[in-house]
Amino acid sequence: KAGVTQTPRYLIKTRGQQVTLSCSPISGHRSVSWYQQTPGQGLQFLFEYFSETQRNKGNFPGRFSGRQFSNSRSEMNVSTLELGDSALYLCASSRGKSNTGELFFGEGSRLTVL
Amino acid sequence: GESVGLHLPTLSVQEGDNSIINCAYSNSASDYFIWYKQESGKGPQFIIDIRSNMDKRQGQRVTVLLNKTVKHLSLQIAATQPGDSAVYFCAERMAYSGGGADGLTFGKGTHLIIQP
Numbered sequence: 555k556a557g558v559t560q561t562p563r564y565l566i567k568t569r570g571q572q573v574t575l576s577c578s579p580i581s582g583h584r585s586v587s588w589y590q591q592t593p594g595q596g597l598q599f600l601f602e603y604f605s606e607t608q609r610n611k612g613n614f615p616g617r618f619s620g621r622q623f624s625n626s627r628s629e630m631n632v633s634t635l636e637l638g639d640s641a642l643y644l645c646a647s648s649r650g651k652s653n654t655g656e657l658f659f660g661e662g663s664r665l666t667v668l
Numbered sequence: 669g670e671s672v673g674l675h676l677p678t679l680s681v682q683e684g685d686n687s688i689i690n691c692a693y694s695n696s697a698s699d700y701f702i703w704y705k706q707e708s709g710k711g712p713q714f715i716i717d718i719r720s721n722m723d724k725r726q727g728q729r730v731t732v733l734l735n736k737t738v739k740h741l742s743l744q745i746a747a748t749q750p751g752d753s754a755v756y757f758c759a760e761r762m763a764y765s766g767g768g769a770d771g772l773t774f775g776k777g778t779h780l781i782i783q784p
Contacts, residue, residue, distance in 0.1 A: 558711070589774075597712070597757065597774035644711050656702070657772070659711030 556581065558660035560645050566666045572633040575663045579626050579647030585609075586628040587657060588620060591642040600643075603628055604650045632665075640667045680781040687745040689778050691758035694739060698760040702772065703732060703743045707754045715743070715756075745780075753782045 559578040588600040599612035603622035620630040646657035681687045699720040704712035716727045731744040759772040
């Protein structure tokens with residue numbers, strides 16, 4: 555059973571650019587969550603999608619957005635990149651049923667903003 | 669805001685000894701707690717979880733203890749092995765009526781170092 559797949563694994567952008575990250579969840583999982591991980595702030599919740607709908611959102615500016623497709627694959631977008639957006643962006647999937655919180659994480663997309 | 673925290677950023681133990689990683693949480697409304705392990709270059713990996721109506725749960729070589737009175741969570745690893753070397757995160761989730769993977773609040777992490 556394939557795990558959560560994130561692409562690209564590494565990327566370098568410059569300030570002001572925008573970036574799109576992709577996540578393919580485990581087959582059968584309908585919920586996809588995104589987290590930002592930095593040395594200073596640790597793991598912080600960005601948003602969660604279930605059946606193509608954003609179900610929950612963390613405390614990030616509107617430059618951070620996402621979406622989920624009918625096949626449960628998800629993308630997140632960061633516009634007008636800032637130096638502080640440099641981080642490991644982690645995607646996690648789950649079945650999305652009630653009373654289950656186990657998240658399966660991908661290996662992340664490491665974004666460097668110059 | 670409320671957050672989950674860990675007592676020590678680094679914990680060094682001898683191979684074969686038992687390890688105890690501690691976590692303090694401040695949100696009394698949290699109903700679900702999880703421990704994750706993150707190895708270098710990888711995403712977090714689920715270890716064990718516990719609901720707020722329990723005070724202990726055991727897995728393979730791991731035990732999670734929850735003390736709601738003092739809002740304390742701990743992860744015990746028996747007979748620590750070199751492969752246990754990683755950063756360990758505790759995470760909490762507030763009571764959520766919608767089900768599914770609600771946003772978790774993670775602690776900063778404890779780096780477990782195994783000495784031969």
